[in-house]
Amino acid sequence: MKLKGRVWKFGDNIDTDVIIPARYLSSTDPKILSQHCMEPLDPSFAEKVREGDIIIGGQNFGCGSSREHAPIAISALGIPLVIAKSFARIFYRNAFNKGLALLEADIFDEIEQGEEIEVDVAAGGGEVKAKPIPPFMVELINEGGLINYLRKKLEEEDEKI
């Protein structure tokens, strides 16, 4: 999967409270959530971002709460990929479960805000040298994610009954 997009840079420890502030969590609607994505850091982010844009973060991206609304808000803006030096663990699982691709790569200092980059996610980043995605996660992605895996499993059980 090759992705080409404009880059939005955020720093270290981008927490879920800035990705989507808790006061908006009474909604589960991806469109509504996306309108407030990164609002505390940049109130006009949702307006400026274009479909296909890519977020680049520093260390510990997605730290804080377990809210799945965070990857949902990012995805709903049409952002397919976040590249960061490292990710917080709950956000990492949530993003894969929600179909938001993540790559661990130390490219923060090499790339300018607004620059266009091309990333081959399937090939471990291509020119962007990323840490490989754990084999177990790759299997899960190939199954269509955790929920599709579960759906298939339930359907198979039904057939047995």
Place this chain on the structure above:
Amino acid sequence: MGMTITEKILAAHAGKDYVECGEIIEAKLDLCLANDITAPLSLEEFDKVGARRVFDPEKVVFVLDHFTPNKDIPSAENCKRIREFSKKYGIRHVYDGGACGIEHALLPEEGLVVPGDVIIGADSHTCTYGALGAFSTGVGSTDLTYGMVTGKNWFKVPESIKFHCTGTWQKWVTGKDLILHIIGMIGVDGALYASMEYDGEAITALSMDSRFAIANMAIEAGAKNGIFKVDEKTLAYVKNHSKRPFVIFESDTDAHYREVFEIDVGKLDSKVACPSLPSNVKDARELGAIRIDQVVIGSCTNGRIEDLAIAATILKNKKVASDVRCIIIPATPKIYRESMRQGYLEIFMEAGCIISPPTCGPCLGGHMGILAKGEKAIATTNRNFVGRMGHPESEVFLSGPAVAAASAIRGSITHPSEVE
């Protein structure tokens, strides 16, 4: 090689004799938890996969604690949906209305979690139950749905980091000060993906309430879980609160640790985490007078009876500074009632505090104590990220109950010894 307590619990739940860190396992779950913010997404996924039952209605718990008493129509609709789902699928453990308490104070109190359990919760502070010698960790709503339907989930066995704590605790210093000290030392990703394990004489000396506060903030160092050895205090607590059978696991002496930290708690003084990271930790004494507008004493970290007792000791016969709102949130109905019996509520009201019903409300900037632009708060909560308690230009300082109560009296960040 031996195993850590975390490795042993995970191995037992995966039907294995031995696991090593980095290994991916599928483990059986003893409990699945969600709240009024995370459950709605879980229920959407539940419908999407076409599930027709939860794996065990006794092992699914919903606590409607975040935006309750409901702050707006969408949050009321969310709670209604959870009630309807629970009725349909026979889920009995729904904590709502007068039975509602802050989830991570409530579940141990209700006896729903015991030593040796594997617990997942769609709330990052689910790691709190490690204080009981259980493996518990936060997950997202989709992972929770998977757990709710299958009774299992996958885990990467974490590396363990040990914190060996010795020495004698100074006056006013509690578990919260220790965990703030540790996060300040290792950073907000210092234990990323790892297990934080605590032992030593200073831990044995700690109350269960302080242990819960320490385990609670494991996530603030990026950890997967925080965990304590089961001792006499744990057993007394479990006996008082639960009828469930349980298994005690203990780390082997030759278990592998990524790192071992030696901490002399005798050298610790009251700590404050300054904006806007829980790792920005300083001694309360070195801060100088930082004016505050609001104090919050409560949350899943520090809303337990020990915390309210400390706050009451400091606030007795004192007044909250006239330009400060001091909000006290007993974490559960039982803690609320015990505070009433002990006379703490009377002390708080005399001092001019606001007493809130149990809710997560202000901690995450949801409701019941939101900050305006430029305002500052000191809170016994767990996060001080940008805009956490309200306006993006408001600021949150984190501390234990003693510093928070002393600061309420002075109207600025204050060490408790200054108001004795």
